[in-house]
Amino acid sequence: MRLGALLRSAFVIGRRDFTATVFSKAFLFFLLGPLFPLLIVLLFGGIGANVAREAERPTVAVIATAADFARLEQAHSALERGLRGVPLVRLRRFDPDRDLAEQARGLLASSSPPVTAVLSGLPAQPRLTGAVRSGDQIHAQVELLLTQARAAPGSPVAVETMARASGSTASARALTAHGGQALLFLLTLLLAGMLLSQLIEEKSNKVIEVLAAAVPVEAIFLGKLFAMLAMSLLGITVWATAALTGLTLLASPGAMEALPPPALGWPAFAILAVIYFAAAYLLIGAAFLGIGAQASTVREVQTLSMPVTMAQVVIFALATAAAADMDSPAGLAAAAFPLSSPYAMIARAAQDGAWWPHLLALLWQALWIAVILRFAAGLFRRSVLKSGPQRRRWWRRAVEAS
Amino acid sequence: MLRQAQHLRDEAAAAYAIEAHDLVKDFPGKRAVDGVSLSVPEGSIYGILGPNGAGKTTTLRMLLGIIEPSSGHRRLLGHDQPLHAAEQVGYLPEERGLYPAMTSREAIAFMGALRGLPLAEGRRRASALLADRGLGDWEKRPIRSLSKGMAQTVQLLGTLVHRPRLVVLDEPFSGLDAINQEKLEELIRAEAAAGTTVIFSTHVIAHAERLCERIAIIAAGSVAFEGAVDQARDQLRPIVQLRTRSPDGPWRAALPPDARRQGDSWKFELPPGGPEPLLRALIDGDAGIETLSIERPGLHDAFVAIAGEAAAAALRTGEAQ
Numbered sequence: 001m002r003l004g005a006l007l008r009s010a011f012v013i014g015r016r017d018f019t020a021t022v023f024s025k026a027f028l029f030f031l032l033g034p035l036f037p038l039l040i041v042l043l044f045g046g047i048g049a050n051v052a053r054e055a056e057r058p059t060v061a062v063i064a065t066a067a068d069f070a071r072l073e074q075a076h077s078a079l080e081r082g083l084r085g086v087p088l089v090r091l092r093r094f095d096p097d098r099d100l101a102e103q104a105r106g107l108l109a110s111s112s113p114p115v116t117a118v119l120s121g122l123p124a125q126p127r128l129t130g131a132v133r134s135g136d137q138i139h140a141q142v143e144l145l146l147t148q149a150r151a152a153p154g155s156p157v158a159v160e161t162m163a164r165a166s167g168s169t170a171s172a173r174a175l176t177a178h179g180g181q182a183l184l185f186l187l188t189l190l191l192a193g194m195l196l197s198q199l200i201e202e203k204s205n206k207v208i209e210v211l212a213a214a215v216p217v218e219a220i221f222l223g224k225l226f227a228m229l230a231m232s233l234l235g236i237t238v239w240a241t242a243a244l245t246g247l248t249l250l251a252s253p254g255a256m257e258a259l260p261p262p263a264l265g266w267p268a269f270a271i272l273a274v275i276y277f278a279a280a281y282l283l284i285g286a287a288f289l290g291i292g293a294q295a296s297t298v299r300e301v302q303t304l305s306m307p308v309t310m311a312q313v314v315i316f317a318l319a320t321a322a323a324a325d326m327d328s329p330a331g332l333a334a335a336a337f338p339l340s341s342p343y344a345m346i347a348r349a350a351q352d353g354a355w356w357p358h359l360l361a362l363l364w365q366a367l368w369i370a371v372i373l374r375f376a377a378g379l380f381r382r383s384v385l386k387s388g389p390q391r392r393r394w395w396r397r398a399v400e401a402s
Numbered sequence: 403m404l405r406q407a408q409h410l411r412d413e414a415a416a417a418y419a420i421e422a423h424d425l426v427k428d429f430p431g432k433r434a435v436d437g438v439s440l441s442v443p444e445g446s447i448y449g450i451l452g453p454n455g456a457g458k459t460t461t462l463r464m465l466l467g468i469i470e471p472s473s474g475h476r477r478l479l480g481h482d483q484p485l486h487a488a489e490q491v492g493y494l495p496e497e498r499g500l501y502p503a504m505t506s507r508e509a510i511a512f513m514g515a516l517r518g519l520p521l522a523e524g525r526r527r528a529s530a531l532l533a534d535r536g537l538g539d540w541e542k543r544p545i546r547s548l549s550k551g552m553a554q555t556v557q558l559l560g561t562l563v564h565r566p567r568l569v570v571l572d573e574p575f576s577g578l579d580a581i582n583q584e585k586l587e588e589l590i591r592a593e594a595a596a597g598t599t600v601i602f603s604t605h606v607i608a609h610a611e612r613l614c615e616r617i618a619i620i621a622a623g624s625v626a627f628e629g630a631v632d633q634a635r636d637q638l639r640p641i642v643q644l645r646t647r648s649p650d651g652p653w654r655a656a657l658p659p660d661a662r663r664q665g666d667s668w669k670f671e672l673p674p675g676g677p678e679p680l681l682r683a684l685i686d687g688d689a690g691i692e693t694l695s696i697e698r699p700g701l702h703d704a705f706v707a708i709a710g711e712a713a714a715a716a717l718r719t720g721e722a723q
Binding site (some may be wrong): 008009012013016020024136202207208209210211212213214216343 | 462466467468485488489493495497498500501503504512515516517540557561659
């Protein structure tokens with residue numbers, strides 16, 4: 001069958017699936033769905049951010065003489081021994097320049113290393129400038145370090161808060177990366193599950209035979225896969241519109257501007273997020289459809305999809321762990337492995353401003369989508385209409401045994 | 403020259419809506435279809451007869467390209483790849499399948515769209531078809547709210563909505579009450595009268611006998627007979643039913659050895675010599691003929707003779723179910 005005819009047939013199947021899903025009550029639940037993942041994202045994102053904060057302790061640049069810094073470092077070591085398990089700020093010394101204010105601004109803007117705050121005016125007039133607030137953890141720790149370092153009591157640390165520092169931006173970007181990954185993962189998992197239930201429903205109500213007699217099985221496969229993708233993109237559009245409207249109406253003026261943008265900027269990040277979502281969904285959805293074709297009951301699907309879901313969780317965990325250090329061997333492996341690549345790359349989009357890795361990754365993912373689609377479509381064709389006696393496969397035996 | 407040869411081949415192929423040669427289908431551990439060959443003339447009503455499990459559905463699925471044969475060839479409306487002719491084919495599977503949430507009109511239009519009919523035209527035709535069958539009030543009701551018979555009618559209309567050249571019906575009468583069976587027979591006749599080729603499988607011989615011009619009898623995966631219904635009946639000699647006043651006498655020698663007594667009558671195949679020598683022997687032997695009828699055998703008798711008593715018994719079990 002020619003490609004045009006195949007795509008036409010896939011469109012007929014996809015249009016039916018899309019309208020049937022979008023005009024059903026279930027779609028309303030689907031639209032409400034993100035409320036639950038959002039809670040999970042907030043929870044796990046928060047935990048992730050804490051973990052990240054622990055792993056990447058804020059760096060405080062200290063503008064001081066070597067002697068003053070040595071006393072501070074001694075105090076740091078003593079406290080570190082005393083407060084075992086409590087992550088203390090990292091200290092980096094810089095020789096004082098002539099214009100201390102200008103030097104502090106320069107250090108806060110620099111990303112090598114990402115600096116959260118600058119401590120200057122040692123020892124008599126200590127001053128902490130950057131993404132700190134009076135009484136927060138960084139301020140409290142610096143106060144404690146100075147008390148420990150001084151022989152006699154001195155002036156308290158003055159705090160000057162600045163909206164953005166390279167360190168706080170890195171931390172916010174790490175949070176964006178974790179959030180993006182979690183959202184991508186949950187949405188993909190949800191859709192793959194929906195796709196599978198729809199296929200099983202069709203197998204059980206015998207519609208599949210009517211379809212297969214009229215159009216190639218590959219068209220059924222593609223139609224179903226892309227209908228669910230279109231449905232989810234519609235959902236994403238609704239959610240994005242609702243989120244933007246909500247933020248515009250509810251957030252205080254200037255709050256949006258204060259939100260640190262991902263490394264590639266919000267528009268590019270949003271576009272890449274949609275593309276990586278589509279890639280992740282097509283890779284996982286195709287695999288799920290191929291697997292779903294082997295099963296004929298919901299129980300069989302549950303038995304079959306469980307190991308796949310667990311594998312997906314492992315892949316997600318790999319991508320999440322790799323996000324902390326994208327250029328490490330683990331980070332590069334997560335970006336190269338097709339199933340984890342979309343998750344790893346969305347994290348990179350949040351944290352790294354280079355475009356070329358995304359172009360390369362998208363080409364790589366497109367290649368794997370083609371390979372997996374072809375393989376899964378073949379699996380689907382061979383299995384979905386199998387009739388007559390069959391060998392009892394291991395999962396059938398497992399289901400029967402249970 | 404080559405083009406002319408191709409044209410002649412196409413013309414020959416066009417005379418048959420379906421041609422199958424030595425179709426074989428193996429499933430793990432079982433050969434479901436074993437060398438089925440058949441030819442369905444364009445515009446005819448063709449029946450595939452056989453007990454449950456004989457391989458009728460598997461044969462139809464192979465003919466339609468739903469599953470691939472393990473070996474053998476088939477041509478559907480002149481195409482080696484059956485799906486290339488999908489837009490000219492309508493198919494009603496044995497296990498009916500409709501989306502329960504779809505309305506009747508949408509279901510029919512969707513089935514038309516699968517076969518290349520634009521959705522808007524499909525909806526228009528669906529409304530007309532439903533109204534023609536007195537189901538106009540149900541066109542916007544979901545399939546799940548219809549009775550089984552109504553849902554079956556909707557699926558049948560979906561099979562016909564794109565006005566196919568070939569209609570394939572797998573056990574179309576099963577699950578229908580007597581009135582709906584009669585309506586379906588009328589519909590099949592009307593389709594054939596309009597030039598559509600209709601092929602259907604059944605395990606109820608009466609339907610095939612009333613409707614079909616040609617049949618294939620399938621037993622245990624093989625074609626035991628393929629040809630015109632008359633040819634099948636001609637496989638048996640005419641059946642004689644005889645009632646005499648005299649219970650016994652020299653006339654009994656005129657009856658063939660396999661003559662069976664049924665109540666106060668005798669039933670047997672007309673001897674090869676024909677009716678005249680039989681009549682003469684009966685009269686000369688003082689049989690006292692009360693009634694004597696010579697009838698062509700029915701398709702059921704032919705089926706028994708062709709497929710064997712075991713297949714006929716299986717068929718009767720299926721009919722009873």
